[in-house]
Amino acid sequence: MSDSFFSYSKVLRLKRIRADFAVEVLLAERLGELEINPYFTYLNTLVDLVGTGVGESRTLFDETLEWVEKEAMPNYDHGLNGIFDRRFSYEPKHRVKGLGLIQFEEIVIDVVRLLTDAPSINLSKREINVSGIEQVHAALKHQIPEINIDNVYVTSFVIEPGGRRITQSRRLAEDVFVHFQHNEIPYYHGEGVGVFSIAYSSREAHLHPQLTIKDISDLVIEIAPQFLI
Incomplete structure (x- = not known):
């Protein structure tokens, strides 16, 4: 992670909030440098190695948040997974050129480690209570x-x-x-x-x-x- 942004004290402050917000902040910093929006860029997964049908399509944000919530690390398959700018597409023209699968996997692993290393983030679905x-x-x-x-x-x-x-x-x-x-x-x-x-x-x-x-x-x-x- 960027040393200029993710000081140890700042990561600790993020851990006091919610996982969805912390993931948004961390992804925005990493992917913003690449001009990639994690809400409109997708990890698409083929049904199998034979055909071209896409069985699953998830935003990079949703994908990262799920790994944080599972407190687990991804291990993507280059034959089945890819990063695209269109949901449920595996066409070469829709493949994102600025972010490779290995690079994204490393980013997810970094985010998971940052948020789950002790003291780990509170993964409960807390709501905001504000009266005025x-x-x-x-x-x-x-x-x-x-x-x-x-x-x-x-x-x-x-x-x-x-x-x-x-x-x-x-x-x-x-x-x-x-x-x-x-x-x-x-x-x-x-x-x-x-x-x-x-x-x-x-x-x-x-x-x-x-x-x-x-x-x-x-x-x-x-x-x-x-x-x-």
Whole structure:
């Protein structure tokens, strides 16, 4: 794993949360470098070595999470398994060129070891219990008392030929609260989201002077355990 991201203390913090979130974070770091989305890339498995029929197709996220939950290591078969960008396809044109089967197997093994080595992650299906946005606001403020979090906006956008088109802009506390209400733990990453000091702006001049996407992701990792039951 990346030494710059996965310090021992950070892995320990991930283990205090949920397996699905921890797997998302670890895969995003590893596969993000390859510009591969684990939710839209698939491990496809042939029915047998004779035909071309695909019997199983799983996202890389689901595949990795299952091995973590089983606390076991994969051993893929090059004759039956492959990485593709289309579900239930084994056509060469759909095979992912930036990620080989052996490389993915090594990534899964790394993730399983990180999360199951003592102290291992809690594998129970814990839910988020949040009564109101005030709880989230207070938890965030406790972590960064020197920053006015009411002026921190998480803004999502898509890049089009004419520039950035904003799809959503919320105050940080509101955005985290909305995710928590849906029993989701947000992990902010990628090029389509930023932290700004002005709502509905994606201008570089309006980037928040103190907080980055990595900072707010770390904040969520810090506060999430107190909302899990």
